[in-house]
């Protein structure tokens with residue numbers, strides 16, 4: 001069943017790429033496995049998935065130790081500075097940098113281990129009170145500041161669009177984020193490599209791809225509905 005879910009999502013990604021004349025290689029599918037047991041992740045891995053997304057540092061750490069080492073783990077959730085240690089050597093990217101303070105803490109942990117952590121800046125594109133992320137107007141300034149830190153490299157932007165039953169309603173938010181991305185990229189900031197736009201979830205990933213997403217984060221569409229508290233590590 002999970003295999004079929006994965007194939008269906010991959011098929012829809014392909015179709016969205018074809019519709020907009022994009023190459024399928026431009027879009028990375030991140031299977032969002034939060035709250036799901038490792039057996040299910042293994043099943044999706046066996047069906048071909050290699051990029052997984054988690055939103056809790058300890059959960060990422062636990063799953064990392066139990067699953068194949070060629071998986072790329074994406075930290076997609078809100079991150080507290082005291083938890084960076086759990087993911088700094090395990091995550092291939094942090095999608096949720098939304099303050100200089102957090103970037104500085106990532107930088108410090110990365111330097112200790114002699115690595116450079118690729119990160120995305122989380123933008124609250126719809127300016128919802130309930131969402132993490134910085135407002136669009138502050139993104140460039142934050143990126144300028146982070147660009148001067150060692151051990152961390154900004155690779156693009158991420159957003160969690162509003163929850164909606166009508167994904168078309170999010171199209172303009174995705175277009176706005178892409179415009180912000182293009183504007184910042186054009187500044188050619190030293191030590192910044194604007195290449196990724198992480199946007200689109202189960203309800204709206206096809207539209208996000210039509211608007212330029214290079215990474216889509218799909219949980220429910222692959223693993224089914226999440227029941228909080230079900231995590232069996």
Ligand SMILES: *Cc1c(COP(=O)(O)O)cnc(C)c1O
Pocket residue numbers: 032034055076077160201202203217218219220221
């Ligand atoms: C849970 C989560 C997703 C996946 O959401 P679905 O609607 O289940 O696809 C994507 N991005 C982030 C940041 C998440 O926390």
